[in-house]
Amino acid sequence: MVTTEFPGSIPEVKVCSDFRFAQLSFEDFTRLALQNADFYAAILDSTQFCDANLVHARFDESLIKNASFHRAHLEGASFSSSELSHTDFTQANLEKASFDKANCVGVNFRGANLMGADLATTRLGDAIADNNFDSAVYDGSTVFPSGFNPQDHHMLYRECV
Numbered sequence: 361m362v363t364t365e366f367p368g369s370i371p372e373v374k375v376c377s378d379f380r381f382a383q384l385s386f387e388d389f390t391r392l393a394l395q396n397a398d399f400y401a402a403i404l405d406s407t408q409f410c411d412a413n414l415v416h417a418r419f420d421e422s423l424i425k426n427a428s429f430h431r432a433h434l435e436g437a438s439f440s441s442s443e444l445s446h447t448d449f450t451q452a453n454l455e456k457a458s459f460d461k462a463n464c465v466g467v468n469f470r471g472a473n474l475m476g477a478d479l480a481t482t483r484l485g486d487a488i489a490d491n492n493f494d495s496a497v498y499d500g501s502t503v504f505p506s507g508f509n510p511q512d513h514h515m516l517y518r519e520c521v
Contacts, residue, residue: 468492475499475518484508 377397385405393413399422406426414429416436424439428448435453440460447464449472456476463483474496480503493513499520504510510517 466490466492469496470494472496474502474515475520476501478503479505479508481505 377394379402380398380400381402382399383403384399384407385403386407387404388408389412390408390410391412394417395413395415397414397417399417399419401421402419402423404419404422404424404427407424408428409432410428410430411432412429413433414437415433417434418438419442420438420440422439422442424442424447425445426447429452430448430450432449432452434449434457435455436457437454438458438460439462440458442459442462444462444464444467446466448468450468451471452469453473454469454477455473456478457474458478459482460478461481461483463485465485467484469492471494475498477498482505484505491514493510493515496510496513496515497518498504498510498515499518501520502510
């Protein structure tokens with residue numbers, strides 16, 4: 361595996377990207393480049409994706425529990441119909457990510473970039489409690505579930521540029 365990295369840059373390590381139906385509990389993908397990776401219906405219990413490049417990755421119908429996506433690059437990623445439990449998205453870039461029909465229990469979005477993200481049909485459960493959206497950023501194209509008010513959750517509005 362060859363790495364081309366500079367301090368603060370998005371990792372450019374190329375690895376296998378087909379993880380459909382995989383059991384990847386306790387695996388560590390920290391700082392790996394997994395653009396367009398397919399994690400369809402994967403089991404990701406306590407899996408680490410910190411600082412990983414997961415742009416346009418697909419996590420549809422996956423079981424994601426106690427996983428960390430801290431500071432991960434998840435622009436355009438899809439979590440449709442996934443079960444997310446106690447998952448950490450702090451400071452992750454989730455710009456234009458989709459959580460269509462995802463079920464989120466105890467998910468932490470503090471400081472995440474949710475500009476353009478689609479959360480319209482997301483079941484947030486207790487993710488809306490405990491300040492789990494503090495300082496998360498949204499814009500006019502971010503879509504929230506009915507009745508969800510971002511200001512009530514201490515989110516920060518940013519203009520689209």
